[in-house]
Amino acid sequence: MPSGKVMVGMLLVAAFFLVASPFSGTSASADNVIDLGGDWDFISANGSFKGKAQVPGDIYMDLARAEQIGDPLFGQNDIDTRWVAYTNWNYTKTFVLDAQPEKAVLEFDGLDTISTIYLNEKLVGSTKNQFVQYAFDVTKFAIKGSNNLVILFASPVLTAEAEAASFKANYSHVIWPECPPDMYQGECHGNMIRKIQASFSWDWGPAFPTVGVSRPARLIITNTAQISMLTATVNPVNDQFTVRVEANVRNAMAGTRLNVLIDPLGIIRTADASSGSAFIEVNISKLAVDLWWPNGHGTQTLYTITGQLAGVANSMKKIKVGFRSVELVQDWIDENKKEKGRHFYFKVNGVPIFLKGTNWIPVSSFPAQPSNERRYRFLLDSARKVGMNSMRVWGGGRYEEDILYDLADEYGILIWEDLMFACSLYPAHPEFLDSVRQELIYNVNRLKYHPSMLLWAGNNENELGLHDGWFSGAPRETQTDEYLRLYKTTAETVIAQLDPGRAFVMSSPSEGIKSIEEGGISSDPNSEFYGDIHFYNEYIDLWSDASYRTPRCATEYGVQSWPSGYTLAKALPEKDINYMSKAMLHRQHHPGGTENNLAMIFSHFACANGTLPENLPQVCAFANTTTFMHRFAYLSQAHQAIAYKVQTEHYRRMMGQLLPDGRGNTMCGMYWQLNDIWAAPTWASVDTNLRWKMVHYEARRFFEPLHIALYIVNDALQVTVINDFHTDQSGTIEISMLTWDSNFTPVYTWETNVTIAADQATTLQPPGKLSQPMTAPEDFVFVGRWKNKKGDQIGTNSIVIPNKIYKVNLDRMGTVRISSFKQISDVEYEIGIETSGISPLTWLSVNKEFLGSFSDNGFTMVSKSVTVTLSLTETLQLAKTDISVCNLRTCGLDSQFS
Ligand SMILES: *[C@@H]1O[C@H](CO)[C@@H](O)[C@H](O)[C@H]1NC(C)=O
Ligand SMILES: *[C@@H]1O[C@H](CO)[C@@H](O)[C@H](O)[C@H]1NC(C)=O
Ligand SMILES: *[C@@H]1O[C@H](CO)[C@@H](O)[C@H](O)[C@H]1NC(C)=O
Ligand SMILES: *[C@@H]1O[C@H](CO)[C@@H](O)[C@H](O)[C@H]1NC(C)=O
Ligand SMILES: *[C@@H]1O[C@H](CO)[C@@H](O)[C@H](O)[C@H]1NC(C)=O
Ligand SMILES: *[C@@H]1O[C@H](CO)[C@@H](O)[C@H](O)[C@H]1NC(C)=O
Numbered sequence: 001m002p003s004g005k006v007m008v009g010m011l012l013v014a015a016f017f018l019v020a021s022p023f024s025g026t027s028a029s030a031d032n033v034i035d036l037g038g039d040w041d042f043i044s045a046n047g048s049f050k051g052k053a054q055v056p057g058d059i060y061m062d063l064a065r066a067e068q069i070g071d072p073l074f075g076q077n078d079i080d081t082r083w084v085a086y087t088n089w090n091y092t093k094t095f096v097l098d099a100q101p102e103k104a105v106l107e108f109d110g111l112d113t114i115s116t117i118y119l120n121e122k123l124v125g126s127t128k129n130q131f132v133q134y135a136f137d138v139t140k141f142a143i144k145g146s147n148n149l150v151i152l153f154a155s156p157v158l159t160a161e162a163e164a165a166s167f168k169a170n171y172s173h174v175i176w177p178e179c180p181p182d183m184y185q186g187e188c189h190g191n192m193i194r195k196i197q198a199s200f201s202w203d204w205g206p207a208f209p210t211v212g213v214s215r216p217a218r219l220i221i222t223n224t225a226q227i228s229m230l231t232a233t234v235n236p237v238n239d240q241f242t243v244r245v246e247a248n249v250r251n252a253m254a255g256t257r258l259n260v261l262i263d264p265l266g267i268i269r270t271a272d273a274s275s276g277s278a279f280i281e282v283n284i285s286k287l288a289v290d291l292w293w294p295n296g297h298g299t300q301t302l303y304t305i306t307g308q309l310a311g312v313a314n315s316m317k318k319i320k321v322g323f324r325s326v327e328l329v330q331d332w333i334d335e336n337k338k339e340k341g342r343h344f345y346f347k348v349n350g351v352p353i354f355l356k357g358t359n360w361i362p363v364s365s366f367p368a369q370p371s372n373e374r375r376y377r378f379l380l381d382s383a384r385k386v387g388m389n390s391m392r393v394w395g396g397g398r399y400e401e402d403i404l405y406d407l408a409d410e411y412g413i414l415i416w417e418d419l420m421f422a423c424s425l426y427p428a429h430p431e432f433l434d435s436v437r438q439e440l441i442y443n444v445n446r447l448k449y450h451p452s453m454l455l456w457a458g459n460n461e462n463e464l465g466l467h468d469g470w471f472s473g474a475p476r477e478t479q480t481d482e483y484l485r486l487y488k489t490t491a492e493t494v495i496a497q498l499d500p501g502r503a504f505v506m507s508s509p510s511e512g513i514k515s516i517e518e519g520g521i522s523s524d525p526n527s528e529f530y531g532d533i534h535f536y537n538e539y540i541d542l543w544s545d546a547s548y549r550t551p552r553c554a555t556e557y558g559v560q561s562w563p564s565g566y567t568l569a570k571a572l573p574e575k576d577i578n579y580m581s582k583a584m585l586h587r588q589h590h591p592g593g594t595e596n597n598l599a600m601i602f603s604h605f606a607c608a609n610g611t612l613p614e615n616l617p618q619v620c621a622f623a624n625t626t627t628f629m630h631r632f633a634y635l636s637q638a639h640q641a642i643a644y645k646v647q648t649e650h651y652r653r654m655m656g657q658l659l660p661d662g663r664g665n666t667m668c669g670m671y672w673q674l675n676d677i678w679a680a681p682t683w684a685s686v687d688t689n690l691r692w693k694m695v696h697y698e699a700r701r702f703f704e705p706l707h708i709a710l711y712i713v714n715d716a717l718q719v720t721v722i723n724d725f726h727t728d729q730s731g732t733i734e735i736s737m738l739t740w741d742s743n744f745t746p747v748y749t750w751e752t753n754v755t756i757a758a759d760q761a762t763t764l765q766p767p768g769k770l771s772q773p774m775t776a777p778e779d780f781v782f783v784g785r786w787k788n789k790k791g792d793q794i795g796t797n798s799i800v801i802p803n804k805i806y807k808v809n810l811d812r813m814g815t816v817r818i819s820s821f822k823q824i825s826d827v828e829y830e831i832g833i834e835t836s837g838i839s840p841l842t843w844l845s846v847n848k849e850f851l852g853s854f855s856d857n858g859f860t861m862v863s864k865s866v867t868v869t870l871s872l873t874e875t876l877q878l879a880k881t882d883i884s885v886c887n888l889r890t891c892g893l894d895s896q897f898s
């Protein structure tokens with residue numbers, strides 16, 4: 001143990017005993033705070049609709065609970081309930097005060113969105129920004145006895161429309177887009193108000209322009225000092241970390257002092273807080289702490305910072321921090337050949353980290369519902385379980401709930417945080433910028449102490465949109481001027497002041513430092529030579545490595561798939577579970593999606609036996625049947641899984657590798673998107689019912705730290721081994737070539753002993769027998785395995801099935817069945833599977849509502865039997881008949897869900 005650690009530790013323990021007393025006592029909520037959560041009442045402005053409301057919550061779920069509307073997510077209820085968003089709603093709450101308070105403050109962590117607040121019929125104030133915490137002094141209005149709080153929520157849709165008209169009248173131009181594409185079936189002018197942009201619809205989701213008290217609310221009745229905000233930054237300086245703890249104090253007075261304890265280090269400091277704010281800076285030796293690491297690279301040690309006001313009972317607040325350094329490396333590839341561009345990757349604690357991850361959309365169309373906690377926990381755990389170390393909180397949603405960042409800290413998931421602006425232009429008049437400034441101050445302070453916070457990005461795709469000319473409605477100079485006033489003058493400045501240690505990029509994607517150097521809008525935001533890219537293309541072969549670009553960092557890419565029949569059945573009447581039904585087409589918001597998915601999927605799979613892609617899609621009569629939908633959902637998930645695998649491996653293969661023109665050293669593969677908010681064709685890897693789609697299982701394979709990427713170029717096999725470990729890895733690679741009819745016996749096997757350098761991908765040269773171009777590629781399946789010195793396989797099989805697998809008669813594939821079923825514990829079942837031959841894309845389902853995942857699924861079996869474990873997150877009694885298995889030969893064809 002380094003001596004520095006012992007010494008610092010001993011000093012701190014001594015200090016702790018000296019002044020331990022200020023931190024004794026509990027942090028239980030004080031009796032001078034009245035929680036305004038729970039039961040409220042709602043009433044429409046004209047009095048026609050009323051009932052009990054829940055806070056936090058939203059009007060749609062309140063109406064549904066009052067049985068005044070049906071399940072908003074069923075059928076086409078998103079359209080049938082749209083009147084809700086055109087209506088003004090009153091939310092009311094009565095509370096009793098035992099005495100006339102000396103001081104009373106109403107505090108709202110979030111109001112959605114356009115509201116006017118009255119207490120005892122006196123106007124308290126109004127709000128316009130869903131992302132801001134509001135506090136109103138109501139000392140004058142609060143009374144002893146019964147108090148009546150009323151919040152009037154104006155229609156967000158009508159307000160946005162009025163804002164757009166008013167803006168146009170004042171500034172003589174339009175803020176693009178006025179409306180989303182027709183296919184979104186959404187609402188217009190969402191960019192004119194500070195509300196979750198996707199609540200007006202998106203290509204993956206319906207419009208539910210909610211209103212309500214969307215986060216906790218309270219009345220604080222005390223004139224003694226209280227900590228209203230406690231936060232911190234932890235930044236490395238040489239061989240130490242500088243911890244800066246910051247607090248805002250309400251009702252501060254002369255003599256108010258802030259005490260700070262950092263545990264378990266036992267560091268105690270105190271500072272004057274009489275001005276209403278205080279900060280404390282402490283330097284801590286790197287040797288004195290355990291570092292926080294991203295998932296897969298080490299542990300996630302957290303330390304607790306407690307703030308308390310000296311002599312004030314119940315004034316304690318706590319946050320958890322971690323010690324880590326993050327450096328965004330953007331060095332020139334070659335100082336003497338600048339045309340080769342710059343690197344763009346992150347070093348955490350001094351080592352390069354390939355970002356393996358995904359993108360997060362809002363947790364639900366009704367994100368204020370406390371029941372969403374189950375979704376946050378399952379989704380973050382699902383990300384961790386498949387080896388992800390990063391996730392982007394996308395700019396069309398919201399600055400997320402604390403629980404997301406708490407879980408990210410605990411699981412080692414680095415958060416790429418967009419500011420909440422997406423795919424649009426925004427106004428930049430003083431009132432709007434003031435509102436954004438408040439939103440940033442609140443959220444940057446709220447989030448900056450989390451060790452998982454990786455960087456801030458100004459918006460989603462707005463730089464790209466401006467560059468690519470998506471936007472009309474105003475001259476280019478006006479758009480540029482407004483863009484820069486919002487993201488550069490306002491956002492970059494606030495972030496530089498409040499969180500100087502964290503990287504800021506102008507947009508996702510951007511050219512990183514080059515976008516900033518070029519004044520905020522770069523000459524090519526989606527360039528492969530700088531920063532990050534987003535990549536979508538439905539007119540290329542997504543199973544082919546050659547289709548992909550070679551950027552520094554890919555923060556979005558993907559293709560749609562359909563959720564399983566179980567999930568569709570919860571959302572649609574049976575008659576509508578049909579590819580071409582009006583209800584199904586209603587849920588496809590992606591322009592061209594209905595046709596493109598058929599074309600893409602049937603360029604690899606046969607529509608049914610005997611119907612080949614040449615005859616598709618128009619003449620496949622099968623496509624109009626219910627059975628087709630189940631088959632197609634399975635095929636679409638398989639297509640998505642393989643597309644994400646090939647693309648992610650393409651990026652990972654370029655780690656540490658440069659092409660002659662300077663492209664390469666790709667260091668991020670963050671696919672679009674993790675989660676879903678309704679049952680529809682989308683890019684999600686976990687569906688809205690929290691069932692993992694096939695791609696989420698595939699992610700565990702394509703993200704494994706030591707990974708053999710097998711891929712086909714010009715009908716010939718290529719092999720690259722990727723090593724994410726920070727040490728060299730030695731072992732044996734075995735590559736086998738099988739045919740459909742060879743009864744699992746390889747027709748050829750190659751073994752080679754290798755050492756793969758740390759943080760590198762290395763391409764191997766297999767012998768001619770493996771790597772020569774195949775005349776009939778559909779005949780072969782390739783399997784790669786990594787074995788340790790003892791000959792034991794480490795990790796999963798890497799498998800390539802033929803790109804044109806429609807050429808393989810289904811009869812040549814194995815017949816698969818469940819051979820054994822055993823309960824291991826309350827939450828674990830072991831399932832044995834047997835097949836008569838190679839079983840491509842083997843798919844296990846639970847035929848009941850459940851929460852959990854299999855240890856593996858969607859795999860191609862190249863041996864007679866395998867065993868998998870089903871782990872449940874919530875206990876459920878299952879029988880063998882509750883589990884089914886199928887594969888490419890059978891899935892969906894017997895009308896069964898898959
Ligand atoms: C809604 O609240 C406002 C303000 O208190 C009040 O004037 C109005 O009558 C209320 N509307 C209904 C339907 O209760
Ligand atoms: C009251 O408002 C609701 C919702 O906007 C509307 O459907 C209803 O027709 C209105 N009723 C009256 C009497 O105006
Ligand atoms: C337009 O100007 C009017 C009058 O000054 C003002 O009340 C309104 O808020 C302005 N609207 C916008 C969007 O700036
Ligand atoms: C922490 O260390 C930095 C760099 O050495 C120094 O500038 C700063 O004054 C120190 N802060 C404290 C509170 O000691
Ligand atoms: C596929 O072929 C099998 C056997 O040849 C047959 O039993 C089955 O009905 C066919 N399925 C379809 C959808 O045509
Ligand atoms: C399938 O349905 C579509 C849309 O209803 C229709 O245009 C097409 O003719 C149908 N095809 C067949 C083969 O029935």
Ligand SMILES: *[C@@H]1O[C@H](CO)[C@@H](O)[C@H](O)[C@H]1NC(C)=O
Nearest residue numbers: 731732750751752753754789
């Ligand atoms: C790989 O190394 C092992 C010993 O570690 C040896 O037994 C084996 O023959 C080697 N394989 C090849 C293909 O060189």
